Amino acid sequence: MASSYQQLLALARAEIPEIDAASLAERLEDGAPPLIIDVREQSEWDEGFIPTAVHVPRGFLESRIAGVASHDTPIVLSCAAGNRSLLAAQTLRDMGYTDVTSLAGGFTEWKRGGRPFDTPRTLGPEQRRRYARHLSLTEVGEEGQLKLLDGKVLLMGAGGVGSPAGLYLAAAGVGTLGFVYDDVVDESNLQRQIIHTTDRLGMLKGESAREAIAALNPDVTVNVHPFRVNKDNVLDLLSQYDVIVDGADNFPTRYLLNDAALMTRTPLVHASILRFEGHASVFHPYEGPCYRCLFPEPPPPDLAPSCGEAGVLGVLCGVMGSIQANEAIKTLLGQGDTLSGRVLVYDALGMTFTELKLRRDPECPACGPDAKLEFKDYEAWCAGIGRHPVGAA
Secondary structure, three states, X not given: OHHXXXXXXXXXXXXXXEEOHHHHHHHHHOOOOOEEEEOOOHHHHOOOEOOOOEEOOHHHHHHHHHHOXXXXXXXXXXXXXXXXXHHHHHHHHHOOOOOEEEEOOHHHHXXXXXXXXXXXXXXXXXXXXXXXXXXXXXXXXXXXXXXXXXOEXXXXXXXXXXXXHHHHHHHHOOOEEEEEOOOEOOHHHHHOOOOOOHHHOOOEHHXXXXXXXXXXXXXXXXXXXXXXXXXXXXXXXXXOOOEEEEOOOOHHHHHHHHHXXXXXXXXXXXXXXXXXXXXXXXXXXOOOOXXXXXXXXXOOHHHOOOHHHHOEOHHHHHHHHHHHHHHHHHHHHOOOOOOXXXXXEEEOOOOEEEEEEXXXXXXXXXXXXXXXXXXXXXXXXXXXXXXXXXXXX
């Protein structure tokens, strides 16, 4: 068996060009350096790697290479001593990759020469167990999980949709969650706001959310913002976060958030609920439509009753909040297609999902090319007092 391996290695060495560590270091300083793919196992990678290298363990090379390099990408394969990389390079050649080289002596030779190397930030043993199902997903993996742990999501409200969204974001390991709410837990909330409990009646909702999340995942930091968001504090607030999860229950706050998200270029994950119906979308500033492309002006107050007036099915909040958490996680990871440019309508009674296409409005008063975006008196505007014509800022 050893002789067979040596024969394969000799054949690969005869066919695959090799580059020494000094020459690779020079190429990395050039304007068009090659793509370095490190094929060692995770435990070896954790001990250090060549700067700019991409980690694709040998056992996953065939299945993952298409997502890393095109067939004409200049590639240098690296392993510990230069043997596995030769065999891996031959495999890539057989798959049609035309510019493949192996690093002679591998990472050992690179390190022996006193050249710089990086040590990866990795998950601890407890985190590997907690997020094991994420680590099994190619679209997440350890790199994605670290992105989530570094992520900061602001939840506008700790109510119906904010409760399930907050719990799922915390369970997923999103490292910082902020809750904006100045209300306290009331008995009528418990039918749908599942982050709160009976023994926390009268507690500030943000503090109640912090207590629930602390019991769920100690990796997560919870910031409580116990005030109402307004045009004086919203920009400073949004600048601290990567994504906004909009669980607001009133139009003035929704329009304020939309305009502030455009100003700070912060992705906004929207959901709204009433009775048995929920709507969800994602607004990526200037990449897709915004909330005011969908609703240039608020509806008349008599046509927009609150949940307190019209009622809401409790489990509807769970469906829509989970959708929001899903879209926020995808946004943080940069994976998949979000609901940007689409409005998802869920009918809980009919058990149907309907998707509506939404395009950027070239006449949008907020994100259109001629828009003069500035804050306004949203309370008065949504109440129909001194409402501006469509198209005005």
